[in-house]
Amino acid sequence: MKTDVEISEETVLKPIAEIANQLGLDETLYDVYGKTKAKIDLSVSQREQRGKLVLVTSINPTPAGEGKTTTNIGLSMGLNRLGYPAISALREPSLGPCFGMKGGATGGGYAQVVPMDEINLHFTGDFHAITSAHNLLAAMIDNHIFHGNLLNIDQNRVVWNRVMDMNDRALRSLTINSKRIQHDTSFDITVASEIMAIVCLAEDMDDLKHRLASIVVAYDVEGEVITAHDLNAVGAMTLLLKDAMKPNLVQTNENTPAIIHGGPFANIAHGCNSIIATKTALALSDYVITEAGFGADLGAEKFYDIKCRIGNLKPDATVLVATIRALKYHGGQPLSELQYENLDALQEGIKNLVQHFDNLSKYQNNIIISINAFATDTESEIAMLMALEEELGCPVVLSNVFMEGGKGGEALAQAVVDMCEVADDFKPLYDSNQPLSTSIETIAKEIYRAQSVSYSEEAQEQIKTIEAMNPQGLPVCIAKTQYSFSDDPKKLNTPRNFNIHVKSVRLSQGAGFAVVLLGDIMTMPGLPKHPNAENMDYTDKVIGLK
Numbered sequence: 159m160k161t162d163v164e165i166s167e168e169t170v171l172k173p174i175a176e177i178a179n180q181l182g183l184d185e186t187l188y189d190v191y192g193k194t195k196a197k198i199d200l201s202v203s204q205r206e207q208r209g210k211l212v213l214v215t216s217i218n219p220t221p222a223g224e225g226k227t228t229t230n231i232g233l234s235m236g237l238n239r240l241g242y243p244a245i246s247a248l249r250e251p252s253l254g255p256c257f258g259m260k261g262g263a264t265g266g267g268y269a270q271v272v273p274m275d276e277i278n279l280h281f282t283g284d285f286h287a288i289t290s291a292h293n294l295l296a297a298m299i300d301n302h303i304f305h306g307n308l309l310n311i312d313q314n315r316v317v318w319n320r321v322m323d324m325n326d327r328a329l330r331s332l333t334i335n336s337k338r339i340q341h342d343t344s345f346d347i348t349v350a351s352e353i354m355a356i357v358c359l360a361e362d363m364d365d366l367k368h369r370l371a372s373i374v375v376a377y378d379v380e381g382e383v384i385t386a387h388d389l390n391a392v393g394a395m396t397l398l399l400k401d402a403m404k405p406n407l408v409q410t411n412e413n414t415p416a417i418i419h420g421g422p423f424a425n426i427a428h429g430c431n432s433i434i435a436t437k438t439a440l441a442l443s444d445y446v447i448t449e450a451g452f453g454a455d456l457g458a459e460k461f462y463d464i465k466c467r468i469g470n471l472k473p474d475a476t477v478l479v480a481t482i483r484a485l486k487y488h489g490g491q492p493l494s495e496l497q498y499e500n501l502d503a504l505q506e507g508i509k510n511l512v513q514h515f516d517n518l519s520k521y522q523n524n525i526i527i528s529i530n531a532f533a534t535d536t537e538s539e540i541a542m543l544m545a546l547e548e549e550l551g552c553p554v555v556l557s558n559v560f561m562e563g564g565k566g567g568e569a570l571a572q573a574v575v576d577m578c579e580v581a582d583d584f585k586p587l588y589d590s591n592q593p594l595s596t597s598i599e600t601i602a603k604e605i606y607r608a609q610s611v612s613y614s615e616e617a618q619e620q621i622k623t624i625e626a627m628n629p630q631g632l633p634v635c636i637a638k639t640q641y642s643f644s645d646d647p648k649k650l651n652t653p654r655n656f657n658i659h660v661k662s663v664r665l666s667q668g669a670g671f672a673v674v675l676l677g678d679i680m681t682m683p684g685l686p687k688h689p690n691a692e693n694m695d696y697t698d699k700v701i702g703l704k
Contacts, residue, residue: 159267159561162264162265162266162267162270162274162703162704163274163275163699163700163701163703165267165268165270165411166264166270166272166273166274166275166411167273167699167700169270169272169273169411171193171194171272171273171409171413172409172413173193173194174190174191174192174193174194174195174196174407174408174409175188175190175196177196177407177408177409177413177415178196178198178407180415181245181407181415181442181443182442183198183202183442186199187199187201187202188407189404191282191406194272194273194276194408194409195276195281195282195406195407195408196406196407197282197401197404197405197406197407198404198405198406198407198417198438199404200362200363200403200404200434202438202441202442203361203362203405203433203434203435203437203438203441204362204437205441206441207437207440207441208440208441208443208444209245209439209440209441209442209443209444209445209446210444210445210446210474210475210578211436211440211446211448211471211472211473211474212233212445212446212447212448212473212474212475212476212477212574212578213448213449213450213458213461213473213475213476213477213523214226214227214229214230214233214447214448214449214450214476214477214479214528215449215450215453215454215457215458215461215476215477215478215479215514215518216452216453216454216457216478216479216480216514217453217454217478217479217480217484217485217488217510217511217514218452218453218455218488218510218514218640218641218642218643218650219452219453219484219640219641220483220484220487220488220641220650221487221493222481222483222484222486222487222493222496223481223483223484224479224480224481224484224530225266225479225481225530225560226449226479227248227263227264227265227266227449228265228266228267228269228270228530228559228560229269229477229479229528229530229557229559229567229570230246230248230265230447230448230449231246231248231265231269231270231271231410231414231416231447231559232265232268232269232557232559232560232563232564232566232567232570233246233447233477233528233557233559233567233570233571233574234246234410234414234416234445234447235269235410235412235414235559235563235564235567236559236564236565236566236567236568236569236570236571237445237447237567237571237574237575238412238414238564239412239564239565239567239568239571240568240571240572240575242444242445242571242575243443243444243445244414244443244444244445244446244447244571245414245415245416245417245439245442245443245445245446245447246271246410246414246415246416246417246447246448247416247417247418247419247431247435247436247439247446247447247448247449248263248271248416248417248418248431248448248449249263249418249419249420249421249422249429249430249431249449249451250263250277250281250284250285250406250418250419250420250421250431251263251264251277251278251281251421252285252323252347252348252349252421252423253279253285253323253324254323254324254325254347254348254349254683255325255683256278256279256690256703256704257324257325257685257689257690257691257694258325258683258685258686258689258690258691259685259686259689259690261690261703261704262274262277262278262703262704263278263421264277264278265410266560267559267560267561267563268411268559268560268561268562268563268566269410269411269559269560269563269564269566269567270410270411271408271409271410271411271416271418272408272409272410272411273408274703275700275703277408277418278703279703281406281418282401282406283401283402284357284401284402284406284419284420284421285323285348285349285421286323287398287399287401287402288348288351288353288354288357288399288402289321289322289323289348289351290398291353291395291398291399292320292321292348292351292352292353293320293321294391294394294395294398295318295353295373295375295386295389295391295395296318296319296320296343298389298390298391299311299316299318299375299376299389300334300339302389303338303339304337304338304339307338309378309384309388309389310378310379310380311376311377311378311379311384312376312377312378312379313339313340313341314341315376315377316341316343316375316376317374317375317376317377317664317665318373318374318375318376319343319344319345319346320343320344320345320346321345321346321347321348321350321351322345322347322348323347323348323349324347325347325682325683325684325685325689326345326682326684326685327680327682327683327684327685329344329345329682330344330345330680330682331344332344332345344682345682346426346681346682347423347426347681347682347683349421349422349423349426349427350422350423350426350427350681350682352373352666352668352669353370353373353395353399353668354420354421354422354427355422355427355428355635355666355668355669355671356369356370356373356668356669357399357402357403357420357432358419358420358422358428358430358431358432358433358465359428359432359433359464359465359468359469359669359670360403360432360433360434361433361434361469362434363396363400363403366396366399366403367392367396369668369669369670370386370391370392370395370396370668371385371386371387371392371668372385372386372387372667372668373385373386373667373668374665374667375389383627385667386668403434404419405417405418405419405432405434405435405438406418406419406435411563412563412564414564415442415443417431417435417438417439418431418435419431419432419434419435420432420435422451423451423452424450424451424452424456424457424460424640425451425452425456425637425638425639425640425679426637426679426680426681427635427637427673428460428464428465428635428669428671429450429451429452429456429457429460429461430448430450430451430457430460430461430464430465431448431449433465433468433469433471436448436465436469436471437469437471445574445575445578448461450465451640452640453514453640454478454514454517454518455514455517455605455606455643456636456638456640458476458517458518459517459587459601459605459636460635460636461473462521462523462584462586462587463586463587463588463590463601463633463634464633464635464671466584466586467586467590467633468633468670472584473523473584474524474577474578474582475523475524475525475526475574475577475578476518476523476524476525476526477525477526477527477528477570477574478511478514478515478518478525478526478527478528479528479530480511480527480528480529480530480543481529481530481531481532482504482529482532482534482535482539482540482543483496483497483532483534483535484507485503485504485507485508485510485511485543486500486503486504486507487507487650488506488507488509488510488650488651489502489503489504489505489506489507489508489509489651490503490506490507490651491503491507496534497534498534499536499538499539501538501539501542504539504542504543505542506651507651508542508543508546509651509652510650510651510652511527511546512546512550513607513643513652515527515550515552517604517605520587520604521584521585521586521587522582522583522584522585523582523584524577524578524580524582525552526552526553526554526555526570526573526574526577527543527546527547527550527552527553527554527555528555528557528570529543529544529554529555529556529557530557530559530560531556531557531558531560531561531566533561540556544556553573553576553577555569555570555573556569557569557570587600587601587604587605588600588601589631590631590632590633591630591631592631593625593631594621594624594625594631594632594634594663594672594674595611595613595621597631597633597634598611598634598636598660598674599611601634601636602658605643606643606644606658607643607652607653607654608644608656608657608658609654609655609656609657610657610658611657611658611659611660612657612658612659612660613659613660614659614660614661614662616661616662617660617661617662617663617674620662620663620664620665621663621672623665624663624665624672627665627667628665628667632670632671632672633670633671633672634671634672634673634674635666635669635671635672635673635674636673636674636676637673637674637675637676637679637681638675638676638677638679639676639677639678639679644656644658645658645659645676645677645678645679646677658676658677659676659677660674660675660676661675661676661677661678661679662675663675690702690703690704
């Protein structure tokens, strides 16, 4: 089979103006970025939302692959083939995993958003703008200290670090030791920046400014907060972000419209595309297929409990994606043997899928299970999964969008249309007005199935400080490994009788949540021994991009 890059390069793309006109946008409502990309005016997101909202999530990821983004794109194309106008609403890829181990985030096979090389690399510059705005604020903190420190910033309590959109473990811990400026700091990857979260959660430019102004960057010698507003940084940051706030319009390899905007990771951030992009899509189409990062224990939980809560959104259905290969891996079959039938491993691994289904059911949302097909799947393995339909009482649909594009997603598309007509009573898992520890323990026990939760002394003090500043309460954004329900990446499938350890808690006042770091999670990833970057090149075409 052809590579993803080859399929992308062979796609006959329509001019992006034609895609925009197809959505009913006149030329005053979008700005063209070359022939194949455009930015949509913010005013469109304020229109009446006519569409049905469908979330695509998955089981815990494995090296065998799950295909959540591929399913998302193929589903949107399948809906359009059946005559139901649909838009795929996705996150923007980060350069870090593109050059690292995971690869890009534009789907795969014959279910891609294109041009995949441009989207996976610099795209329209949104991540660069977010990186620049974040680092401008960091520079203004140190500049204020250098020029006399009139705000009496305690240099031991500067909590705003720097970011870059690349995996670089050497930058996890640094010390600034220059004239008048001495404090410890670090770099996070851009997708973990609070400004990334703010761009994705702001409703409009006024809301953006309000959230930027509320960012806590440090504490003074009396323990009072110092904000971006105090440093007069909000105007310049807004200027850098003015174009990055506009959602990006592209197309799939079957010319279905796709809106891609924002890109927080789900393992270290809130994992969803922007509220503005989602509401823009809901105003322009009958069905909006969005996604949340990594497994449902991270992405879906944060989509429901953070994005839907803040954006006043209600999903009409949720698609839970799994592959037979990944389930066998969770069931103990070695990666090198996943092409062989193993019903015992599959039966054991199905427990991971069922736990995700049970967790999603707690939100009282309509659920469809989608099996992302591989050529190595056997009839017996497929039959074992299809039997879950009767056991769980929800549709189980085989999808073959990787090989067949929209045609391979028609059955799933029809199941989604039918499910969106079923009434539900969606609600978040917890009340955000309660103490942070109560929300943390609700997620740990209800979603992860932890037996207990422990806190470091640092985390306990941080929670006290955050709760004193926010007596009305906050949602929590839990940062943990994506590979396991637990905070230990080696505990696959459905671990039990484990403890969740809260290492630290950070306040994201502008974003409107508290970030809770579990176990050994890092907000600045490292590169693997042999990163994807070693195999990339450009001659007259792109080589090695995944």
